[in-house]
Amino acid sequence: MRKPEVSGNNNNNNNINNKLRKGLWSPEEDDKLMNYMLNSGQGCWSDVARNAGLQRCGKSCRLRWINYLRPDLKRGAFSQQEEELIIHLHSLLGNRWSQIAARLPGRTDNEIKNFWNSTIKKRLKNMSSNTSPNGSESSYEPNNRDLNMAGFTTSNTQDQQHADFMPMFNSSSQSPSMHAMVLNSIIDRLPMLEHGLNMPCSGGFFNSTGPCFSSSQSGVDNKGIYLENGGVFGSVNIGAEGDVYVPPLESVSTTSDHNLKVESTCNTDTNNSYFDDINSILLNNCNINSNNKRAENRAGGVENLFQEELTIGEWDLEELMKDVSSFPFLDFSNIQ
């Protein structure tokens, strides 16, 4: 965070640029940007800044909108399910925060990045040091190896299968374009969380079925505030008092026509989905009610995890490419 300030070191002769503000956004600025975006929709961000009467650069407006003002933001603490999915996705994608964020509706890349750096990384590091006293402390970067160190041990076979999958990201023999194609294909098939009350329906994500950014409060109809203005997104989950409603994440599912389908209730006491088991390991010694059944199922759950990835790894490229375009995943790049 930074104190609001007026940028005075700009050599640009443009008067506007000379008075660009930096630092924290005031409520008035937020109002201006919010009103402009709701009324006019998004155009060129520098135009947004200018037309909204903001003495901010376009980038700053974009960031403020994406990370704070966007009505579909969930905010609040990350649920366990979200946390587990982040860990899982990070193990596959690394620091591709935007890709990870695309699988967690209502979460921003910045938010996830911060969460990872402040919470998960620290936790994994602690567990790493606990599990392997001789482990090196320097240049720590949680990855699959760290997850293994932290208890994600698998049979040799499955480990190898997992390893067989991951080199797709590392192979130096692939051309960059092929590399990107394969990566994007796989990324597009990763599981994503859905809003508990906004399950994908006929029109895709963010359609209006749940308590939304209701017309009674916002003056926009529930067809989606930006859909009409250029297809930004449909209605969103905002709580009754304007608070962001954090719906229970009932399930993780990648909709009907996908091979990859993971269902998991968000209950730390139930079932042995792999998310639950990851959690039981990562949150080892934490205050989670783990029953005996869960303990017994840990190993099996981890196997499930890698079995899941094995399933991904077994898809052939043709099949991947065939289905890529059919995915209804929310792509925030389309709304910016």
Place this chain on the structure above:
DNA sequence: AACATGGGCAACCGCCTACGG
């Protein structure tokens, strides 16, 4: 009560890419 410390997170920075002229 005062001060020190560390965590959380909003915002900025710099680089890269896409795109239009």
Place this chain on the structure above:
DNA sequence: TCCGTAGGCGGTTGCCCATGT
């Protein structure tokens, strides 16, 4: 083909606040 501009993204900074001493 080159160049300028805007958008996108990951890394980093620095302030606020809770907690500890």
